[in-house]
Amino acid sequence: MSKLIKRTLVLGFILSAIAFSASAEDGSRLWLRFNKTTTDANLFSSIVTSTKSLPYKEFQSAWTELKGKELASITIVENGSLLIGTAKDKQIRNLGLQKELVALGNEGYMIKSVSVNGKKATVVASLTDKGLLYGVFHLLRIVQMNEFSDQLNIKEKPSYALRILNHWDNLDGTVERGYSGHSIWNWEELPAVLSPRYQEYARANASIGINATVLNNVNASPKILSDEYLQKVKAIAGVLRPYNMRVFLSINFSSPKELGGLPTSDPLDVKVQQWWKDKANEIYKLIPDFGGFLVKANSEGLPGPMDYGRTHVDGANMLADALKPHGGIVMWRAFVYEPGDDRAKLAYKEFINFDGKFKDNVMIQVKNGPIDFQPREPFSPLFGAMKKTPLMPELQITQEYLGHSNHLVFLSPMWEEFLKADTYCKGQGTTIAKVTDGRVFGNKLSAIAGVANIGKDVNWTGHHFAQANWYAFGRLAWNNQMTSEQIADEWIKMTFTSPLEVGTPVATNSMSTVDFQLSIKNMMLASHQTAVDYMMPLGLHHIFAWTHHYGPEPWCDVAGARPDWLPKYYHNADAKGVGFDRTTSGSNAVGQYASPLKEQFNDPATCPDAYILWFHHLAWDYKMKSGRTLWDEMCYTYDKGVNDVRGFQKIWDKAEPFIDAQRFAEVQSKLRIQARDAVWWKDACLLYFQTFSKRPIPYDIERPVHNLEDLKKIKLNMGHHN
């Protein structure tokens, strides 16, 4: 057979194989794929368990997908048996693991290779069914990743007690900053109709350790607390409960007035306090394990205690009192920025003096950066500074500022950078992770929140790779010491299984499965920096288009708009240079950080390039660490961003034989958009800043393909709700 004919046959085989699996691969199964061909390994001979609870069912369901039938249940351990159970189950008790299990807590678990009466077996055990569920999903992940062995010795417990999604979902079905279809909550048909998606949602979250969710937008309608809606909430809670997910609600601080008909919502008003207590009682009667309230108050026009001359402490504590008897908590957001001082300083200024004044069931929810989910921010200086108040990080999974669901941006590296950032609040090594999970301050409440990117789209998240951000949030919330590389590795192996489905993968480009996984992983790990590079490198921030935050609009000027909603407020470009002077000679935002960070940030020579224009207004000719001028560095960085996206396209196209046709084509199409958008960003920002710098774009860089005047005319018809 000639080489030519051989290649043609191989190609034909790939094409027909892809065609075969195409219809099934719409992304709806997320990372929970237990295809028959996931593994050929001889894993378990039988299952030994005295429980038929959800963890067992999940295991058998996956096993059935894998092997075509359930794993045979027996009572006496044999070689290859799988033992599943909680500490109270007999076969687990007999193993003498009680003490270890207690140490792992209600949600922790162990997966261990054991010998029972001379028979080699594997045990998955936990103190409770909660931990067992997580243990089973961990075991299944091991199977999916082909990493099963008879040498397992895994003990896990979560970094944060509360691992919670924030849905910015409105009661009318729209989602603020949602890019994957409308809200998954069908409020209209609830509580009568329970979409099967609710359970799939709960299962997906459980598989990655997420144990709570805020159902509605922080820009909350008072209506969510009405009797009618609480019935709907109860119905959802009922579906989520078996998967160890508790329900929380965002509340509107004016609810007593708006919903209760009181003349005020003053938190020091006794009737208001009583109204909240009554409301809490009502909620807990319906939902005994209700989690509590998330509150956005006196922020971006929303009502709050300051409307009545009270403080955030007054407001939060009042709600805390109402929830306390039921074990509920208040998550009070620190996202406040009334015009005045440098916006980056405002949350700190507002909250630092309240440290220690909140009730013990109040947490302050703080966005990772001091502004607002920009492509890259230094961490909020509140972390480490508020020592007596449990702070919970708020991360944004939905890509409001990172290309919506069009751009492939794996957010894990950004979150990892944040969690590993050293606050120096108690000396070196007091990272955000340790500051927030209890290791530094010993706080009993610990939590981390992620603004969900989930919608009604078949693939849940709009972009297939945006699933990885949901996945990564869950994994980091479970274990804030994980690396992004580990997370990407897991997600890729679990999510792109189709070559195994269709037999040995055949690469026209002689790529192996390992090469494929590695190239996709490298792409994911690079993708956040790439987006920063083509959007706003070197600490630039908030130069997005008005309202929808999709494309570039560094020139944006809206008559009558708040200055701190306009890009110029942030970039300050002028003939001399660009950037926000937050040094001691400027707004002194650096002063909110602990030493030696404040000194490091204060000096452009020691300030990391990644944040340099965040903290400094530098001359166009400022000599960067690379030896280039600031202007040239900016040009080369934007250009690198463009070329890196083009590199992603190459990686993806080359991976075609390893991906089912549908997901391949959909991601390919999104990458094409991203490549065009990257050029758009580069051209818009360089041509705009060039009107100040008056310097040529270095001549070895690919030239702009747009005219600034044309780019200024682009007005996308997008709102900030989908």
Added chain:
Amino acid sequence: MSKLIKRTLVLGFILSAIAFSASAEDGSRLWLRFNKTTTDANLFSSIVTSTKSLPYKEFQSAWTELKGKELASITIVENGSLLIGTAKDKQIRNLGLQKELVALGNEGYMIKSVSVNGKKATVVASLTDKGLLYGVFHLLRIVQMNEFSDQLNIKEKPSYALRILNHWDNLDGTVERGYSGHSIWNWEELPAVLSPRYQEYARANASIGINATVLNNVNASPKILSDEYLQKVKAIAGVLRPYNMRVFLSINFSSPKELGGLPTSDPLDVKVQQWWKDKANEIYKLIPDFGGFLVKANSEGLPGPMDYGRTHVDGANMLADALKPHGGIVMWRAFVYEPGDDRAKLAYKEFINFDGKFKDNVMIQVKNGPIDFQPREPFSPLFGAMKKTPLMPELQITQEYLGHSNHLVFLSPMWEEFLKADTYCKGQGTTIAKVTDGRVFGNKLSAIAGVANIGKDVNWTGHHFAQANWYAFGRLAWNNQMTSEQIADEWIKMTFTSPLEVGTPVATNSMSTVDFQLSIKNMMLASHQTAVDYMMPLGLHHIFAWTHHYGPEPWCDVAGARPDWLPKYYHNADAKGVGFDRTTSGSNAVGQYASPLKEQFNDPATCPDAYILWFHHLAWDYKMKSGRTLWDEMCYTYDKGVNDVRGFQKIWDKAEPFIDAQRFAEVQSKLRIQARDAVWWKDACLLYFQTFSKRPIPYDIERPVHNLEDLKKIKLNMGHHN
């Protein structure tokens, strides 16, 4: 002074210099720039002449622009004198040049360094004022190019007797395939108002040797021959005459019927013949030097002799008889292609048997290629094959198929390739140039036509660089042995003079004026191949969008359309391969070429890659001369086209210090469009052909950034009239 400050000052100087000259540099002056700073050389001390005719006036006008005042006129030659005159002028007669001047003919001239009574002088002389005008413009070009010396010895006479523009201008002011505004002819206000542009037009044409023009579209309205319109034509002729430009008209073959009220336009009908004779008499009474008729007959729906069962010979000869007494000629177009056989063969099939049957004042006007002004075509096989009939090449200056006035495409290399193509009609070396200019067949009539790209735009041609195509047509018509490099060199030095205007050029990028001119020249010389590469390389042709011919539409299918108006007719892409089989096993279009060309074209191994898909339908895996498969070669070639345009952008941007701000920005903007369009072409063609080839685009090539389905939706709102 530090390096930094120095650079800043230099930059400031450039910017203010550019600002100073900005308003004047709108491109309206074409290549006729005699700026005060064009040259510092000490050229002439005085002028000696006995004529005050137009050539003298043109010289003094340019000299005044150059030096601020006229050159002093004296009667006795002194050192540095310039002598200007015709053979009958005394001071020229005295030089004894009579015999040489006679040999150069009425339009020829000499420019010579001479010694008169021991005084060194320069003489510009000709037999007539016609030649003298061309001589003066040549002298001025030497001045503009800074190439004056005291060793001049130039003798020139034109390659073609008739060097003619074809305006496809309609009487309603629109221009077919016009991309530089509406027609320069203001028919409405003629003959009362004579736009100053008519004279500027005549002068520009005279400066490059063009001596005739067809005022109206070949798709001609009978109205052009009405009494009313002939008065308008007379008025234009009056303006053009001093510049040695004769006027021709396109006529509608049905004019006797449509305009004259006859029942027929049958060329053998005596009344019809008489009508044309009367019409000719009428025209010549108004315009004694009227040139004759251009005729598109029985082509694309236009009337012609075949409507009456007559032939092209009958039609052409009838008109020739009417014009003969006045010295007029008929230019009969061979652009005919009634459906049936391979379109590329039809003109040849129709006309070859008429060879020798036309009257001696008939020329057959043949487009350079056998189809229709495609980005690249092999030459029409009629050239060399019709041995007894004078053929005149029709070139298209307006960029119907080459990016309109958005793409920088210097057409001279395409025309040079055509003119230097060997027909082998009388053995090796019988090039098109020699076949058409009389050197091979000794024909007395010789002519070359160019479809004009001129419109009402301030810069005449829409794109500043499209002026170079007008310029190149004129220069090649004058001297069909010129190289494109010579032509580009002249045009650049004459057209981009602003750095000299503002003093010594200062390059922030340390580029010298010579480097600048060289880089622009290289860009121009590469630009045609580049356009071919990103539009339709390897002999692909006619895969343009329907009607407007701007963008790619290889998939184009219009219900009920003539098959030979659809791209599929030409590319024939299928699962096996792509291309038009015109070999002996196919349509046998190769059979219309002389040996050894027909054999060379017939065999893909010897057929030049540039024409390979013109003549062959080749398998996607066909091994090209490069060693690549056809599919890969196609991919790399499209990609090269894109990258080359990006290279043009770099060249242009780098040239910024040498160009006035207005033309710099306008060309920069057009290049950006071209860069986007190149990507559009590449993506559209590769993604479309990939649906047949089923092969991956080689992975080291930049990936498409569009989806085929989106590209298919693009419908530009363009007609084929502006």
